[in-house]
Amino acid sequence: EVQILETGGGLVKPGGSLRLSCATSGFNFNDYFMNWVRQAPGKGLEWVAQIRNKNYNYATYYAESLEGRVTISRDDSKSSVYLQVSSLRAEDTAIYYCTRWRRANDYWGQGVMVTVSS
Amino acid sequence: EIVLTQSPTTMAASPGEKVTLTCRASSSVSYMHWYQQRSGASPKLWIYETSKLASGVPNRFSGSGSGTSYSLTINSMETEDAATYYCQQGSSYHTFGAGTKLELK
Numbered sequence: 458e459v460q461i462l463e464t465g466g467g468l469v470k471p472g473g474s475l476r477l478s479c480a481t482s483g484f485n486f487n488d489y490f491m492n493w494v495r496q497a498p499g500k501g502l503e504w505v506a507q508i509r510n511k512n513y514n515y516a517t518y519y520a521e522s523l524e525g526r527v528t529i530s531r532d533d534s535k536s537s538v539y540l541q542v543s544s545l546r547a548e549d550t551a552i553y554y555c556t557r558w559r560r561a562n563d564y565w566g567q568g569v570m571v572t573v574s575s
Numbered sequence: 576e577i578v579l580t581q582s583p584t585t586m587a588a589s590p591g592e593k594v595t596l597t598c599r600a601s602s603s604v605s606y607m608h609w610y611q612q613r614s615g616a617s618p619k620l621w622i623y624e625t626s627k628l629a630s631g632v633p634n635r636f637s638g639s640g641s642g643t644s645y646s647l648t649i650n651s652m653e654t655e656d657a658a659t660y661y662c663q664q665g666s667s668y669h670t671f672g673a674g675t676k677l678e679l680k
Contacts, residue, residue, distance in 0.1 A: 492669065494618075494671075501661060501671060501672070501673045501674045502610070502612075502618060502661050502663075502671040502674070503671065504663075504668065504669035504670060504671060507669065518668060518669075520668065520669075521576055521668075554617060554618070560608075560623050560624060561608040561620050561623040561624070561663070561665065562608070562610070562618075562620060562663070563620045563623070563629070564620075565617040565618055565619070565620075566617065567617055568617055
């Protein structure tokens, strides 16, 4: 059974940083691209970042609106993916979902809440 | 950046009614994916590569389209179909539409 579990959310002050983690199991992590997608309260979905697998040299891609403030990384030995977000703003308040990508975002975690507030 | 425009924003349908949701892209895309999100839950892949149903999706759902115009159709609305549906393209980065909220009438 595919399992995806995000951790690391919480309350952060404006200007602060946060590192989200996503632990996976139930599939061969090395074979897949991984994404982060976020959803602000009461709003729609926003793709944040993608990291490809070793076959694609771990290439990374970022949403234009966030580029420069986010870094996606992965550790294949731990079947985990990470998202570092810096210079946090109120508008970064959202549920952050980790997803597996094969043709589409075919599995989603339950999400982790990040609240940016003083 | 490719912008996806979904319509309608909100709609209500009666059980048994045929429903069509549309998604228009600002530039041509190769495929469209659709996700269903029920209130308080994570999104689920519903239709991928325009017309392929994800595992467990009832066959009253179908997807079609090409280029800049895509649609998701429910042949006969059921209670459990009430949810928000998002389209998403992966041709150029991964933008999502703003969603269509489908309610039960």
